[in-house]
Amino acid sequence: MALQKEKTPVKSQDPELRIKNFDEVCLGYNKSEAVQEAGRCLQCKDPACVKGCPVEVPIPDFIKAIIDDDLDRAAHIIKSKNNLPAICGRVCPQEEQCEKLCIMGKKYEPVAIGRLERFVGDYALKKAGVSDSRPAKIMKKKEKIAVVGSGPAGLTAAADLAKEGYQVTLFEALHAAGGVLRYGIPEFRLPENILDQEVSEIQKLGVEIKLNVVIGKTITIDELFAEGYSTVFIGTGAGLPKFLGLPGENLNGIYSANEFLTRVNLMKAYKFPEYKTPVRIGKKVAVIGGGNVAMDSARTAVRLGAEEVSIIYRRSKEELPARDEEIEHAEEEGVIFRLSNNPTAFHGENGRVKSIECVKMKLEGIDSSGRPVPVPVAGSNWSLEVDNVIIAIGQTPNPLLKYNTPGLKTNLNGGIIVDENLSASIPGVYAGGDIVTGAATVIKAMGAGKKAAQSIIKYLEEK
Amino acid sequence: MYKIIEKENLAPGIKRIRVEAPLIARKTHPGNFIILRIGEFDERIPLTVADYDRDKGTITLIFQEVGYTTERLGSLEAGDYIQDLVGPLGKRLDLEGCKKVICIGGGSGTALLYPIVKAFHEKGAEILTITGARNKELVILEKELRTVSDKLFITTDDGSYGRHGFVTDILADLLITHSDIDLVVAIGPVPMMKAVSRITPANIKTIVSLNALMVDGTGMCGGCRVTVGGETKFTCVDGPAFDGHQVDFDEIMNRQSYYQEEEKHICRLGREVNS
Ligand SMILES: Cc1cc2nc3c(=O)[nH]c(=O)nc-3n(C[C@H](O)[C@H](O)[C@H](O)COP(=O)(O)OP(=O)(O)OC[C@H]3O[C@@H](n4cnc5c(N)ncnc54)[C@H](O)[C@@H]3O)c2cc1C
Ligand code: FES
Numbered sequence: 001m002a003l004q005k006e007k008t009p010v011k012s013q014d015p016e017l018r019i020k021n022f023d024e025v026c027l028g029y030n031k032s033e034a035v036q037e038a039g040r041c042l043q044c045k046d047p048a049c050v051k052g053c054p055v056e057v058p059i060p061d062f063i064k065a066i067i068d069d070d071l072d073r074a075a076h077i078i079k080s081k082n083n084l085p086a087i088c089g090r091v092c093p094q095e096e097q098c099e100k101l102c103i104m105g106k107k108y109e110p111v112a113i114g115r116l117e118r119f120v121g122d123y124a125l126k127k128a129g130v131s132d133s134r135p136a137k138i139m140k141k142k143e144k145i146a147v148v149g150s151g152p153a154g155l156t157a158a159a160d161l162a163k164e165g166y167q168v169t170l171f172e173a174l175h176a177a178g179g180v181l182r183y184g185i186p187e188f189r190l191p192e193n194i195l196d197q198e199v200s201e202i203q204k205l206g207v208e209i210k211l212n213v214v215i216g217k218t219i220t221i222d223e224l225f226a227e228g229y230s231t232v233f234i235g236t237g238a239g240l241p242k243f244l245g246l247p248g249e250n251l252n253g254i255y256s257a258n259e260f261l262t263r264v265n266l267m268k269a270y271k272f273p274e275y276k277t278p279v280r281i282g283k284k285v286a287v288i289g290g291g292n293v294a295m296d297s298a299r300t301a302v303r304l305g306a307e308e309v310s311i312i313y314r315r316s317k318e319e320l321p322a323r324d325e326e327i328e329h330a331e332e333e334g335v336i337f338r339l340s341n342n343p344t345a346f347h348g349e350n351g352r353v354k355s356i357e358c359v360k361m362k363l364e365g366i367d368s369s370g371r372p373v374p375v376p377v378a379g380s381n382w383s384l385e386v387d388n389v390i391i392a393i394g395q396t397p398n399p400l401l402k403y404n405t406p407g408l409k410t411n412l413n414g415g416i417i418v419d420e421n422l423s424a425s426i427p428g429v430y431a432g433g434d435i436v437t438g439a440a441t442v443i444k445a446m447g448a449g450k451k452a453a454q455s456i457i458k459y460l461e462e463k
Numbered sequence: 464m465y466k467i468i469e470k471e472n473l474a475p476g477i478k479r480i481r482v483e484a485p486l487i488a489r490k491t492h493p494g495n496f497i498i499l500r501i502g503e504f505d506e507r508i509p510l511t512v513a514d515y516d517r518d519k520g521t522i523t524l525i526f527q528e529v530g531y532t533t534e535r536l537g538s539l540e541a542g543d544y545i546q547d548l549v550g551p552l553g554k555r556l557d558l559e560g561c562k563k564v565i566c567i568g569g570g571s572g573t574a575l576l577y578p579i580v581k582a583f584h585e586k587g588a589e590i591l592t593i594t595g596a597r598n599k600e601l602v603i604l605e606k607e608l609r610t611v612s613d614k615l616f617i618t619t620d621d622g623s624y625g626r627h628g629f630v631t632d633i634l635a636d637l638l639i640t641h642s643d644i645d646l647v648v649a650i651g652p653v654p655m656m657k658a659v660s661r662i663t664p665a666n667i668k669t670i671v672s673l674n675a676l677m678v679d680g681t682g683m684c685g686g687c688r689v690t691v692g693g694e695t696k697f698t699c700v701d702g703p704a705f706d707g708h709q710v711d712f713d714e715i716m717n718r719q720s721y722y723q724e725e726e727k728h729i730c731r732l733g734r735e736v737n738s
Contacts (some may be wrong), residue, residue, distance in 0.1 A: 124589065212549040250714055256686070262684050274723065
C-alpha cells in the first residue's frame with residue numbers, strides 16, 4: 001500500500017450552513033476513516049508523540065488497537081491516562097504537543113492523533129459501562145478528599161483519587177460542572193452532551209459533585225478540614241477577565257469574553273427567549289485579542305447573526321496565539337482579521353458603544369517571551385464603527401479563594417504558589433491547573449490534576 | 464433544590480420568602496447576597512439576604528416584582544423549590560465603630576436595609592432610619608424597623624403617609640440638627656442613592672449598595688463592573704457596598720438599562736403563557 005502522506009480528511013459542516021447553527025463543526029471520523037488514519041502510524045518503538053502529551057497517553061498502543069479493530073482496548077488504553085478523551089480529542093492543541101513530535105510529521109503530515117483520540121473517546125461514551133471506566137472492585141478508603149472547582153484539573157484529580165478508593169467530594173461554584181468546558185468553550189466545538197457524559201462517567205467512579213458551593217464563601221478551607229476532609233485540591237481556574245483600562249470601556253455593548261460566552265454557553269442565551277438570559281449582539285462586532293477565546297467569541301457572534309465580525313489583534317498573523325484550526329474556521333466563517341491594530345478608546349452614543357478608536361502597530365525587536373514587541377505607529381489612528389465589542393485579552397487566576405483563605409500564598413499574578421508536588425503553602429492543600437499557571441490549556445490542567453492526585457495519595461499513605 | 468418554607472406579600476408587588484439553605488444561613492452577614500436560578504430555563508439573579516435564621520437553616524429574601532424572573536419567583540408558593548441558590552456572596556458590611564448612623568431605604572431597598580439596621584442596633588449604635596415609598600400601600604417593614612431604630616421617619620412621594628416628599632428632604636434636616644453622625648447607609652433606587660450621596664458632606668462616610676446586573680456573582684464575567692473612584696470594580700466581589708461619594712451613578716443607571724427590550728419581550732411572553 002502506498003504511503004499516505006496527508007492526514008485522512010475529516011468531514012465538517014459546510015461554513016454556509018454552520019454559521020446559522022450551534023451544532024458541532026467538526027464531524028469526526030467514522031470507523032473506516034479512523035482505521036485508514038490509524039494505518040499511517042509507524043508504531044515507533046520509542047514513540048516521540050507520547051513525550052509531547054502532558055498526561056502521557058500510550059499513543060501508538062491505542063492506535064494499534066484501532067487497527068486491530070479492538071476499540072474497547074483502545075478506550076481502555078487511553079482512559080488509563082486520560083479521563084476525558086472525547087473532550088481532549090476535540091479541544092487539545094495536538095499540533096503543539098503529540099502531533100508536533102510525530103515522526104511522520106518530519107516529512108509529511110503527522111498522524112491525526114487528536115481525531116483518532118476523539119473517535120475512540122466517542123466510542124467509549126457510546127458504550128459507557130462497557131469500557132472500564134467503572135472500577136472493577138476498589139477497596140474503599142476512609143479518607144475524605146475535597147476537590148474545589150470542576151474544570152478539567154478538578155475533574156481529573158477527583159477521578160484519579162476516586163479510582164484509588166478515596167471518598168471524593170467535588171465543589172463547584174456554578175450550577176453546572178465543567179469549568180471553562182461548560183461556560184467558555186462553545187457548543188459548536190464541544191457539545192454539551194459530550195461534557196455531560198464525561199462528567200457522569202466521573203460520577204460513576206463515586207465522585208460526589210456539590211454544585212452552588214463557593215469555597216471561601218459558603219465553606220472555607222478551614223471548615224473543610226474541620227468537617228473531616230483530609231486534603232484539599234484547588235482547581236479554581238483563571239476566571240478573572242482582564243480589561244484594557246481604556247476610556248469608554250464600561251459603555252453598554254462591551255462584554256468581556258467570559259461574560260459573553262457564559263451568557264451564550266452556560267445560560268444558553270442563544271436559545272432566548274426559551275432560555276431567559278439575554279445576550280445582545282448587533283450587526284457589527286469587534287473582538288479584541290487573538291487567542292482561542294477570541295476565536296470562540298468571534299465565531300459565536302457570527303452565529304448570533306452579526307454581519308461583520310472583526311478580530312483586532314496587535315501583532316501579525318504569525319503571532320496569533322489561537323490554534324491554526326480555530327483561525328481557519330473563523331476565516332471560513334467570514335471573520336475579518338484586522339491585524340497589527342490596537343484599540344485606544346471606545347466612543348459611545350446614548351450610553352452604547354458606537355465606535356472603537358484604533359492605532360496601527362508595527363513590530364520591533366523581541367520581548368522576554370520571545371515575541372516581537374508591538375509599538376504604535378504615530379498618527380495612524382483610525383476608527384471602526386461597532387455595535388458590540390468583546391474583550392478577549394486574557395484571564396488571570398480567580399482571586400476569590402485567596403481573599404478568604406489567610407495563609408494561602410500567591411504570586412504577583414494571583415497564581416497559587418506550589419512546590420514540585422503541587423503542594424500549596426497550607427499543609428494538606430494542593431493546587432493545579434489555571435489557578436497555578438494562569439490561563440493555559442485543558443490538557444495541562446488535566447496533567448496537573450493527575451500529578452496532584454499522585455501527590456495526595458503519597459501524602460495520605462505516608463501520613 | 465432549595466425549598467420555600469414561607470411566603471408573604473408585604474405590599475403590592477413586594478414579596479418575602481423564607482428559603483431552606485442551611486449552608487448559607489450559617490455564614491451570611493449583613494451586606495451579603497445570593498444568586499438564584501429558579502429552574503433550568505431561568506436567569507441567574509442576585510438578591511440581598513434580608514434576614515437569616517442560623518438555627519433553622521433558613522434565609523429570607525425580599526424582592527420587588529420588576530421583571531420576568533422576579534414575577535416568576537413571586538408566583539412560587541410555600542412548598543415550591545428553587546433549583547439553584549449560591550452564596551453568601553459579596554463583602555459583608557463593616558459595622559464596627561459607629562456610634563450614630565442614618566440608615567435610608569427607598570422602595571424595596573428598605574427590605575435590604577432592615578438587616579443592617581438590626582445589626583447596628585445589636586451593636587448598640589444610635590440609629591435614625593428613613594424609609595421612603597411611592598405611596599402608603601408600598602411602605603414596608605414599618606413595625607420591624609421601628610423596633611430596631613431609635614427614630615423612624617417615613618416619607619411618601621404622594622403624601623399619603625408620613626411626610627410628603629423624599630427621603631433626602633428628611634436627610635437634609637437631620638444633617639443640620641445632628642452634628643455627630645458617623646455614617647450614612649442608603650439602599651434603594653440608583654437616583655435616590657445618588658441624591659443621598661450628593662447631600663452628605665465629604666466627611667460623613669456614605670455607603671450605598673449597588674444592584675448591578677450580574678451573571679455568575681463570583682468575579683468571573685465582569686458584567687457587574689462599576690466605576691468607583693475612577694477605578695473599575697466588580698460589584699459582586701468588591702461590593703455590593705461602596706463609598707457613595709466615589710461611585711459613578713450615571714454609569715450604573717445606563718448599564719442597568721441595557722436589556723430593557725429583552726426584558727419586556729420575555730415579560731410579554733410570560734404573561735401570554737400565564738393568561
Ligand atoms: C473560551 C475558552 C476557550 C478555550 N479553548 C481551549 C482549547 O480549545 N483547548 C485548550 O486546551 N484550552 C482551551 N482553553 C483553556 C482551558 O479551558 C483552561 O486552561 C482549562 O479549562 C483550565 O482548567 P482548570 O481546571 O484549571 O480551571 P477551569 O476550567 O477554569 O475551572 C475552574 C472551576 O472552578 C470553579 N471555581 C472557581 N472558584 C471557585 C470556588 N471558590 N469554589 C468552588 N468553585 C470555584 C469555577 O466556577 C470553574 O468551574 C480555553 C479557555 C477559554 C476561556
Ligand atoms: S457577576 Fe460576573 S463578575 Fe460579578
